[in-house]
Amino acid sequence: MKRHLISAADLTRDDAVLILDTAEEMARVADRPIKKLPTLRGRTICNLFFEDSTRTRISFEAAEKRLSADVINFAAKGSSVSKGESLKDTAQTLEAMGVDAVVIRHGASGAPYRLANSGWIDAPVINAGDGTHQHPTQALLDAFTMRRRLVGRDAGLGKDLAGRRITIVGDVLHSRVARSNVDLLHTLGAEVTLVAPPTLVPVGVETWPCEVSYSLDEVLPKSDAVMMLRVQRERMNAAFFPTEREYSRRYGLDAARMARMPEHAIVMHPGPMVRGMEITAEVADSDRCTVVEQVANGVSVRMAVLYLLLGGSEPAVTAPSRTEETK
Amino acid sequence: MSKTLIRGAKVLGGEAQDVLIDGETISEVGTGLSADGATVVEAAGQVLLPGLVDLHTHLREPGREDSETVLTGTRAAASGGYTAVFAMANTFPVADTAGVVEQVYRLGKESGYCDVQPIGAVTIGLEGKKLSELGAMHESAARVTVFSDDGKCVDDAVIMRRALEYVKAFGGVIAQHAQEPRLTEGAQMNEGIVSAELGLGGWPAVAEESIIARDVLLAEHVGSRVHICHLSTAGSVEIVRWAKSRGIDVTAEVTPHHLLLTDELVRSYNPVYKVNPPLRTERDVMALREALADGTIDIVATDHAPHPHEDKDCEWAAAAMGMVGLETALSVVQQTMVETGLLDWAGVAERMSFAPARIGGLSHLHGRPVSAGEPANLTLVDTSYRGVVDPAGFASRSRNTPYEGRELPGRVTHTFLRGRTTVVDGKLA
Numbered sequence: 001m002k003r004h005l006i007s008a009a010d011l012t013r014d015d016a017v018l019i020l021d022t023a024e025e026m027a028r029v030a031d032r033p034i035k036k037l038p039t040l041r042g043r044t045i046c047n048l049f050f051e052d053s054t055r056t057r058i059s060f061e062a063a064e065k066r067l068s069a070d071v072i073n074f075a076a077k078g079s080s081v082s083k084g085e086s087l088k089d090t091a092q093t094l095e096a097m098g099v100d101a102v103v104i105r106h107g108a109s110g111a112p113y114r115l116a117n118s119g120w121i122d123a124p125v126i127n128a129g130d131g132t133h134q135h136p137t138q139a140l141l142d143a144f145t146m147r148r149r150l151v152g153r154d155a156g157l158g159k160d161l162a163g164r165r166i167t168i169v170g171d172v173l174h175s176r177v178a179r180s181n182v183d184l185l186h187t188l189g190a191e192v193t194l195v196a197p198p199t200l201v202p203v204g205v206e207t208w209p210c211e212v213s214y215s216l217d218e219v220l221p222k223s224d225a226v227m228m229l230r231v232q233r234e235r236m237n238a239a240f241f242p243t244e245r246e247y248s249r250r251y252g253l254d255a256a257r258m259a260r261m262p263e264h265a266i267v268m269h270p271g272p273m274v275r276g277m278e279i280t281a282e283v284a285d286s287d288r289c290t291v292v293e294q295v296a297n298g299v300s301v302r303m304a305v306l307y308l309l310l311g312g313s314e315p316a317v318t319a320p321s322r323t324e325e326t327k
Numbered sequence: 328m329s330k331t332l333i334r335g336a337k338v339l340g341g342e343a344q345d346v347l348i349d350g351e352t353i354s355e356v357g358t359g360l361s362a363d364g365a366t367v368v369e370a371a372g373q374v375l376l377p378g379l380v381d382l383h384t385h386l387r388e389p390g391r392e393d394s395e396t397v398l399t400g401t402r403a404a405a406s407g408g409y410t411a412v413f414a415m416a417n418t419f420p421v422a423d424t425a426g427v428v429e430q431v432y433r434l435g436k437e438s439g440y441c442d443v444q445p446i447g448a449v450t451i452g453l454e455g456k457k458l459s460e461l462g463a464m465h466e467s468a469a470r471v472t473v474f475s476d477d478g479k480c481v482d483d484a485v486i487m488r489r490a491l492e493y494v495k496a497f498g499g500v501i502a503q504h505a506q507e508p509r510l511t512e513g514a515q516m517n518e519g520i521v522s523a524e525l526g527l528g529g530w531p532a533v534a535e536e537s538i539i540a541r542d543v544l545l546a547e548h549v550g551s552r553v554h555i556c557h558l559s560t561a562g563s564v565e566i567v568r569w570a571k572s573r574g575i576d577v578t579a580e581v582t583p584h585h586l587l588l589t590d591e592l593v594r595s596y597n598p599v600y601k602v603n604p605p606l607r608t609e610r611d612v613m614a615l616r617e618a619l620a621d622g623t624i625d626i627v628a629t630d631h632a633p634h635p636h637e638d639k640d641c642e643w644a645a646a647a648m649g650m651v652g653l654e655t656a657l658s659v660v661q662q663t664m665v666e667t668g669l670l671d672w673a674g675v676a677e678r679m680s681f682a683p684a685r686i687g688g689l690s691h692l693h694g695r696p697v698s699a700g701e702p703a704n705l706t707l708v709d710t711s712y713r714g715v716v717d718p719a720g721f722a723s724r725s726r727n728t729p730y731e732g733r734e735l736p737g738r739v740t741h742t743f744l745r746g747r748t749t750v751v752d753g754k755l756a
């Protein structure tokens with residue numbers, strides 16, 4: 001594995017499977033009364049959030065604390081583009097404080113890449129979402145959720161998603177989740193189809209390892225998982241689509257459409273959902289919808305990533321957990 | 328009067344000749360000229376060009392003296408072999424009055440490294456709403472003939488039409504920065520395969536091409552002359568080629584960086600590659616080279632755009648757009664146009680000296696033939712030189728070059744401004 005996790009495209013198939021397998025072990029920890037591992041005791045991780053995202057920050061924080069790391073939360077909201085505290089200044093401050101890893105969320109595409117590659121800081125950098133570029137841990141937790149549901153919790157160990165048909169629906173143009181998922185799912189052998197109005201598909205998509213369709217109804221019957229992306233209402237003001245109603249009629253997932261999916265197929269959403277826009281309440285609350293599981297899986301996957309990036313050659317997760325059990 | 332003999336230089340890349348400078352003027356060109364009483368510059372193997380003329384320079388003064396001043400910018404120009412530069416109007420305050428253009432003109436005179444010809448803003452404050460006093464700027468001491476809102480596009484079709492018409496009265500020309508503003512809201516890089524992957528706002532080629540298409544048609548309609556700044560796409564080339572074939576009075580420039588670099592470099596997210604118009608694709612680069620060779624594009628202009636370190640040492644979206652270029656332009660042209668066989672040195676002289684002086688109305692002073700009786704504005708180039716670009720050695724106040732660490736050919740050894748050396752043996756005099 002590389003030293004940083006900036007893009008889902010940085011991961012090989014074996015890297016990704018190792019992360020998913022490790023995450024399964026981490027998930028077992030969550031089922032125990034004491035949910036803590038001593039693995040990262042004495043290590044300091046900074047959650048550097050230039051963009052507000054309570055959900056993602058809490059997920060990383062939970063993962064870090066379960067691994068016994070010391071956590072610094074640094075919210076630099078609003079200062080990304082303004083001439084306040086620059087990314088570089090912040091990075092150098094963290095470097096001076098001796099942090100062992102930085103989890104960064106930033107509104108500007110490429111900010112984590114710059115942080116990792118500009119010599120401003122030495123610690124491993126984990127991208128927690130940058131602009132409309134990448135959100136690799138989201139893609140990993142999505143893949144983890146799919147493998148569990150479509151292959152099986154134990155049966156899935158060591159396996160990828162070969163041959164699974166995954167449909168991603170919505171605002172692909174502005175979505176780091178879509179970009180990360182296309183990269184990772186392709187690496188894991190899945191067949192990805194993007195569905196969106198043409199206005200919300202980027203020019204240049206033709207080189208992506210996936211299919212593009214403008215018709216949700218045609219793709220649904222051939223999907224093992226359907227991932228609905230959040231669509232911001234404001235997009236209609238920039239003429240990406242005429243009205244909210246027309247969008248949800250053509251690209252929203254309601255119960256009637258869900259019924260056209262194969263019986264085993266699941267509905268996913270990275271959250272936060274806009275109910276009534278891309279997804280109806282009925283679908284969101286159905287047991288085929290994995291939104292809540294995705295949140296829980298997010299912690300396990302982030303534990304796995306932190307462990308693998310920071311734990312280095314130390315024993316696998318099971319070893320320290322056994323030690324802990326003897327205490 | 329001091330005399331200088333440049334001995335054995337290949338004039339415009341042709342036969343080796345001696346050039347004798349007497350005072351401010353070339354007094355003799357020939358072989359075996361007497362060195363009596365003259366300082367001798369041994370130039371065997373080197374190429375002698377007319378002093379280069381840059382139609383598109385940002386000198387930043389007044390207002391952004393932290394990135395460049397007229398003095399540092401003209402020193403950079405001299406280092407790059409230039410004897411005249413046109414200073415863009417997007418300063419603070421904007422060069423939209425006779426007072427500001429005269430100030431820049433005077434600062435240029437004081438610097439002594441390179442002539443500075445101010446460009447006036449087309450509209451007040453570059454806001455695209457009301458015409459600046461174009462006539463007053465033309466009649467000022469600065470004698471402005473080129474007008475541009477560069478940095479911004481004159482996007483209102485009526486304002487553009489009126490500007491094109493109005494400056495005909497005194498032989499002026501509008502230099503358009505072709506960028507349809509609505510199509511480029513939030514734009515960060517060329518829109519295409521790379522922007523799709525990187526998640527950076529796309530800057531479509533059509534945003535440039537649609538304005539150029541409109542403006543050549545406007546120029547035809549009102550019988551005016553229009554100049555297109557930093558043309559960057561294959562489609563723009565096609566439009567200009569079509570316009571010229573129709574007899575429309577259009578000229579166009581290309582920057583050195585658009586002749587060499589592509590949007591693939593943006594994958595590094597290093598803002599040193601962030602520029603307006605953005606770096607395009609390999610296909611565009613090849614089309615631009617071909618167009619510069621066949622005359623569709625008339626000239627090379629640097630769009631020298633200095634920025635302080637902190638404006639580039641940040642994340643891509645927060646970074647300023649632009650690159651310095653005066654000190655590397657000739658080397659990039661040598662690599663992309665001469666060493667590829669697309670242009671000979673006479674062709675370079677046409678595109679970097681004669682034509683820009685003509686377009687800018689400066690050909691009574693610059694872009695003159697290398698012959699007896701002409702002003703001694705000359706550039707001597709060691710074309711066999713190979714060196715790695717080190718911005719620490721730049722004369723410019725800014726270091727935002729995309730070529731750091733890159734090997735480029737050629738080096739300006741001497742620059743003469745009206746007979747006086749501004750560069751000697753590769754160093755500023």
Ligand SMILES: [Zn+2]
Nearest residue numbers: 477478504556
């Ligand atoms: Zn411009």
